[in-house]
Amino acid sequence: MSHPELDSLRKNVDELNLEILRLINERATVVQEIGKVKEKQGVNRYDPLRERHMLNLIKENNAGPMPQSTADHIFKEIFKTALELQENDHRKALLV
């Protein structure tokens, strides 16, 4: 059974998925850069105040419909990924 209206909305969702994917990867790349700068400057990689600042900014800008509890949860996952990538870079740096 064909649903032209559904197909069009689904195409829109697919495009949004790929754009979100691209931005999360871009974000991870910038966080890797931050890791390198911190490494050079001898600053701690994990910074809970910075994480709090980011979550506050996200909360202030969350226009919905996603509830804030879900936004917090998704972004904490995104933060965790980026931190893990930084830690991998750090381990690699120690090995060379």
Add this chain to the structure above:
Amino acid sequence: MSHPELDSLRKNVDELNLEILRLINERATVVQEIGKVKEKQGVNRYDPLRERHMLNLIKENNAGPMPQSTADHIFKEIFKTALELQENDHRKALLV
């Protein structure tokens, strides 16, 4: 202690966070639309094949540095949110 290079990279991360937030909310709105169309057409809301299709497309387009396992995990959270919003709409529709 001031770190102009860090500050500039962090500003970039903040901008990317807000753009990701905006797109996840836009995606949720489109999925709510899909829920309404399905409701009218009497189609099931949850469609595991559609979820598989979306994850495959994301996998094919994941240029990194985020590992695929993490991308799967983050997107499953994003899918879950959107489905919950659809279900809320459905419950509200039953109440009127």
